[in-house]
Amino acid sequence: MKIDVYYAIMDIISQFGTRNSLKHASVTFPEVDPKTLGSLYAQYYQRRFKKIHFRHTYPDKMEQYYRKYCAKAKKDPSRTLIVRMAEEADIPPCFLAKIIVECYLMQTEYDMEPPPKAAVMQILKDTTRLNDPVMALQVDTCIIADEDYGPYVDTVKHTVGHEYEALLKQDLKEANIAFQDENDLRAKGYDKTPDTILDVPIAVDGFVVNWIESKASFGDEESHQGYLRDQYWSYWNRKLEQR
Template sequence: MDRVRDSSASVAGEAVELVRVCRAEYRAIGRLTERLRPTRQSIRTLQTQFPHLPPSTLLSIFSQEYQKRMKRSMVRHHAPDVVKEYYQRYRSEAKTRPAAPLLLELANQVDLSPALLARLIVECFLEERQASVASRHVLNNMLREPYLIPDLLLAKHVEQVPISFFHYFQLRRLAECVLNAIGLEHEDLLRDKLRERNLSFLDENQLRSKGYDKTPDIILEVPIAVDGHIVHWIESKASFGDDHSHHTYLNEQFWSYCNRFGPGLVIYWYGFISELDCQRDRGILLRDGFPSDIVTLCQGPARSRV
């Protein structure tokens, strides 16, 4: 693994250890995350197995891998025959073990959020009872207020789910807000680095005010050189750059930036798979922090002031 330390790259006053992970090691981390659930103990397990990686990098990798795992599984969980099987298993268990936390147990067995399983079970119950698909409004009300469910035992089991469907999406929105805040914090860090070096630039808000619809985070008014490559724009990503996310960004953002503004630099603040830095000749350079050595047209080599 190629590791880079840069104490000048910090967030909220703390030094950030910047890393690049080879694809083989990333796959090893991915295989381990397949067996883990989103708990603090899971992160401790990752830290034990990969002590040379910063906790922030491991957390970013785990979050991305868990999201991909949930997206893959959602298709399977929502297949009609699978949903019917879950409902039949629940009804069978409810007859023999009515006092047990059945939805929690079943959710753990099939690796699905208890809140989402509760939604599937209540939906099946309503379809069976009414011989029609329940409206989203009715379904969500019952999940928020289980006493509305016209089956006392099912209502009891739904009440045992620690997070209702409504609160599940509240928490998901909260998580999205946190990630957005982290992204903005790193964009502020990038702007601070540029100002430290007296580099003239336009940020995303300024570019949009000029009528640009799709822009990178930074356009340099005077290009710089990094590792012998000209850089016209910089994109900040407060995440780990894995194969899936990087190729998505390439197709949806980076290539269009190259076509419009010329070659640029992408910063993955939590590291990236080292093999992904293979598009330099086509105009995309990857780094895991702001370059400590850059060359400007007017000043020559510019070194970071730590």
């Protein structure tokens, strides 16, 4: 994708700020794959939320959300209550559900102490663990409704990532390119490994390729900088070599 097209698409996404922006972007750029547009929006959403996340996790703010929820739930126990509250606060439904569950556990099971993160995540993954059936249904609704945050989204990302890794290995095998994967490298004692390291380097567009990392997301400049810092330089510095 040309950089000017990328910036134009991101302008549209940031202008609307919701998934509705994808409809406008697809009309303006019909040649761009809808999956690519979806990936761009996902990155925009994650970065935007990362910047404002801290504002909503102060104890006083969390308590405020919980008190508001309890007051509303007495009059409106409908399953969409937390979703609507999240829309009003402009935060992901699953994030608000997580706050409410955490405050609920703190007051009912943990003697006003913050519950372990694992306990909260177990409930988000299995709401039958929640003793309040009305809240459980409302949290379930948040998980189903939230397209950008939460356990379902994490599962989809994880699944897609594995799918792309499998496709990479399949392509290499069909091209008769010998390689070692993460399992092979970890067996040799490496902790951080690329998805595949080639037994014999290949040349692509004049560049020597020693290893290939599969990413099921759009690779913009900020993403690449993060991958370089967290992953790629460790591959380079340690000079992984296949034997």
